[in-house]
Structures are given as C-alpha cells and as structure tokens.
Amino acid sequence: MKNVTAITEVFGDGQKVSAVAVEYDKDIDNSKLTTSDYSVDSKTITKVYANTEAAKASKGVNGKYVIIELSTDISPDTRNGPGNGANGAGNGQNGNAAQGASQGANPPQGGGGPSLGSAASDSSESKPLTVNVTQNGDIATTDGQTYKADAGVMTNSKDINLVVEDFKQLVYTDPNYNNEKLMYNLYVPKNYDPSKKYPLVLFMHDAGVVSNNPTNTLTQGLGAVIWATPSEQAKNECFVLAPQYTSVIADDSSTTTELMDITVDLVKELEKQYSIDPNRLYNTGQSMGGMTSIAMDIKYPDMFAASLLVACQWDPTKVTPMAKDNLWIIVSEGDSKASPGMDAITEALKKQGATVSSKATWNAEASAAELSTDVSNMLAAGCNINYTVFKNGSHRYTWQYAYTIEGVRDWLFKQVKK
Known part of the structure; x- marks a missing residue:
C-alpha cells in the first residue's frame, strides 16, 4: 500500500468516512478482491473493488486503487436522542458555549434554551476525519504478482470531502x-x-x-x-x-x-x-x-x-x-x-x-x-x-x-x- 485516502460524505447525522481508497503501485485484479481482504477500525465494510481513481463507483475495474466502502447507517443510539426541545443535542463536535443545546420554544413565554448571544469558544480549525486500514488478505495484481497480507495499520494521509x-x-x-x-x-x-x-x-x-x-x-x-x-x-x-x-x-x-x-x-x-x-x-x-x-x-x-x-x-x-x-x-x-x-x-x-x-x-x-x-x-x-x-x-x-x-x-x- 502506497497511501490511504479517506472519502467523506455528509449524512443526516453528520459527516462520515463513507469509503477508503488504498493506492498501490500496480493495477489490482478486481475479480479477486473480497470484503475479508481488509479491515477498517470501528467500521463495517460493505464493498471492496478496484478502480482507476480514488473514487466510489457502481462497479469495479482493474486499477491502482482499491475502494473499500463502509456502512454509514445512522446509529440507533442517535436516532431518538438525546433530548427534546431546547435540550436536544447538536452534532457534539464543537465544544462551544451552545453545544448540547438546540433551540426550541414554548410559545408564547419560552425559556430554558441557550442564552441569546452565547458565543462559541471552540477552535476555528477543522479536525480531519481519520481512518485506519489493515490488509488482511493477499492482493493479486493484474500482472500476476501477489502483495502478501500485512498486519501493519495504515492511516489516511489524504481526504476527499465530497460536496x-x-x-x-x-x-x-x-x-x-x-x-x-x-x-x-x-x-x-x-x-x-x-x-x-x-x-x-x-x-x-x-x-x-x-x-x-x-x-x-x-x-x-x-x-x-x-x-x-x-x-x-x-x-x-x-x-x-x-x-x-x-x-x-x-x-x-x-x-x-x-x-x-x-x-x-x-x-x-x-x-x-x-x-x-x-x-x-x-x-x-x-x-x-x-x-x-x-x-x-x-x-x-x-x-x-x-x-x-x-x-x-x-x-x-x-x-x-x-x-x-x-x-x-x-x-x-x-x-x-x-x-x-x-x-x-x-x-x-x-x-x-x-x-x-x-x-x-x-x-x-x-x-x-x-x-x-x-x-x-x-x-x-x-x-x-x-x-x-x-x-x-x-x-x-x-x-x-x-x-x-x-x-x-x-x-x-x-x-x-x-
């Protein structure tokens, strides 16, 4: 593996790594790839295929990239909570004055939500999402070589944030x-x-x-x-x-x-x-x-x-x-x-x-x-x-x-x- 790129998308419950692009120095035989060939920390793999670019595709083709698609389902733990009304949680990533409180109003008097003008105290810098990949299986190239399984873990050095x-x-x-x-x-x-x-x-x-x-x-x-x-x-x-x-x-x-x-x-x-x-x-x-x-x-x-x-x-x-x-x-x-x-x-x-x-x-x-x-x-x-x-x-x-x-x-x- 030469390098790993995280491909992120935004879903109803926030931005997630939806796929990983693993780049090799030779074209990979798409027909011999299986989901068991890789593992991604804390992620469920749904598809594995080769491609000519670091991008998701409807079907695989021989190429220098192996695309590992990941489950992006909304977690049952976040579907119904925490909180209703003024106490509903935000995305939980900010660490700011209003975090954990999403506005609501009890008409007409109101009350109970974040204070008007409460200011953020978080950093202005984004924290890129990271993903750790391990090659568990032997990977075949189109010219007949085999890249043996490797217990080493590779972390993405690049990311593509779709949209x-x-x-x-x-x-x-x-x-x-x-x-x-x-x-x-x-x-x-x-x-x-x-x-x-x-x-x-x-x-x-x-x-x-x-x-x-x-x-x-x-x-x-x-x-x-x-x-x-x-x-x-x-x-x-x-x-x-x-x-x-x-x-x-x-x-x-x-x-x-x-x-x-x-x-x-x-x-x-x-x-x-x-x-x-x-x-x-x-x-x-x-x-x-x-x-x-x-x-x-x-x-x-x-x-x-x-x-x-x-x-x-x-x-x-x-x-x-x-x-x-x-x-x-x-x-x-x-x-x-x-x-x-x-x-x-x-x-x-x-x-x-x-x-x-x-x-x-x-x-x-x-x-x-x-x-x-x-x-x-x-x-x-x-x-x-x-x-x-x-x-x-x-x-x-x-x-x-x-x-x-x-x-x-x-x-x-x-x-x-x-």
Whole structure:
C-alpha cells in the first residue's frame, strides 16, 4: 500500500468516512478482491473493488486503487436522542458555549434554551476525519504478482470531502451594522451562467453547531449540503448559502440578534453579485435556524418564496404576517417543544386565512417510494402550509431525516413568489 485516502460524505447525522481508497503501485485484479481482504477500525465494510481513481463507483475495474466502502447507517443510539426541545443535542463536535443545546420554544413565554448571544469558544480549525486500514488478505495484481497480507495499520494521509469541498468559505462585512462580520459558505452552480436566473437556498443551523469553525454548518447534517449534491443540482440548479454563526442568534423568548438581519443583508448583497432570481429565494433551518427562518418571514414578509421549517417554533401571537406564506413544517412526535409549538402556530395561521394540510404522521425511515406517496397525498390537499410529523423521534431526529425527503425538496423549488 502506497497511501490511504479517506472519502467523506455528509449524512443526516453528520459527516462520515463513507469509503477508503488504498493506492498501490500496480493495477489490482478486481475479480479477486473480497470484503475479508481488509479491515477498517470501528467500521463495517460493505464493498471492496478496484478502480482507476480514488473514487466510489457502481462497479469495479482493474486499477491502482482499491475502494473499500463502509456502512454509514445512522446509529440507533442517535436516532431518538438525546433530548427534546431546547435540550436536544447538536452534532457534539464543537465544544462551544451552545453545544448540547438546540433551540426550541414554548410559545408564547419560552425559556430554558441557550442564552441569546452565547458565543462559541471552540477552535476555528477543522479536525480531519481519520481512518485506519489493515490488509488482511493477499492482493493479486493484474500482472500476476501477489502483495502478501500485512498486519501493519495504515492511516489516511489524504481526504476527499465530497460536496463540502465545493463550497467557498467567505466573510461578509455589513455596513448597516457597524461593519459586523458574518462567516458564510457559498455554493455557486458549477456551470454558472450570468445570463440565467438561479434560485437560492439559505440554510441556517441549530444552536449545537454555533462555532468558530466556518464549515461546521456543512458537516453537521444534510441541511446545507443536500442542495449542492450532483443529483440535486441536476434537477434544481441553485445557489446554496450556509452562514456559520459564532453565537446563538435566536432564543426561546422568540427574540433574535442583529445577525438575523445581517443574514438578510447578505442575501441582498449576493443578489447584486450574482444572477439570482429574487422570486425564488428559499429559507430553511433546523431548530435555532428554523426559528430564525420564522423571524425572517415575519420581519421580511415579501422576501422568500417558501420556507422549510424543521424542528422549530415561535410565539404564535407574532406569526400573522406568515398566513399567506408557502411553508412546509416538519417536527417529531417526541419533540416536547417544537410539536406543540407548531400546533399553536398553525392554529393561529388558520385564523388568519391560511390553509393547512391535515397534520400527517409519517415514518421518517420508510422507503423512498413510501415517502413519495406521503408527499403526494399531502400536496393533493392544495394547501399553502404542509404539516408533517415524524412518528416517535425527538428533536434532533427531525433533521436527521427531514432533508432526505426528495419530494419535500422538489416542492420547495416549485414555489415562486407572486
């Protein structure tokens, strides 16, 4: 083995090593490889095959790289916890002031969540994921040689961070707020053409991801990166904006800091820099980020064409400006704050003339086909507000699955501001 490269992807529960590329000095015979030829510390191997590059493939071909694919299932230990509402855990990687607390709100009084403005204390540097590989079996080359099994352990010296590395890390300075700075990640469509108009998706993270590391919002889960994946861009080419907040910007008393307004100013600035369609701006967020989405919809009622609100809520006495908005709300049954909180909001919006789909309970872990049927059934009602509840689950569980539902993402892009 010459070297080892870790291939990482982001899933509902965060960034993981999904494959390992082991490079040799000669082409490897793909037909003679088996999963027992290698072991990877603390990982379950699902496929082993050769390739001509350090990349996953649908089938193997003879080449100098051996690709070891790994299981990336969400751990049962993280599906339903820890915590509901304001106590739901974030991604647990930051070690900052807000870690272990994802926003919720008990409308209308609130209370109990992270303090507004609580600042991160973690490092701004990312810690690359590592993986340890052992070659347990004899490996045959295409020219008839054999590389004998070796008990030595090799650790990756390189990494390929799929989708994450397609985002630019930038800093916005807002002249309207004393030149306060906001770190952000921006995905620009790969075939960007200034003569075309593109939609933009704004994703805002939960309080557990408050951090000085600009890319934490990209690696905590799918909320930011899903829109920039090749398959999604092939259908819905768009800009993706993912700010990285270094402090808690929304609290359980339905209050935000000026960073909410600075984020809006950033969107407006990007509209000046790029050919972005002002009628197809979308905001979404989980927990604190979803709460911030609601705050934006209230204060800037004519800005966004639609909002995907995940595991969040707000003071229902303040939501009147949202009555005609296109909203998709997703919470979990076991979320002791977001679930009753969104019940209160939808009841308040109905009184203001909103049409709300019947509150439907879905199995978030159902097959793609079943979830597609769930989406179709909900959309058949023709309401401006769709309301989905995941069976069981707690606060964090909601966003581990919400962004995986293709039909919900497709719905977002069909909304156009009138």
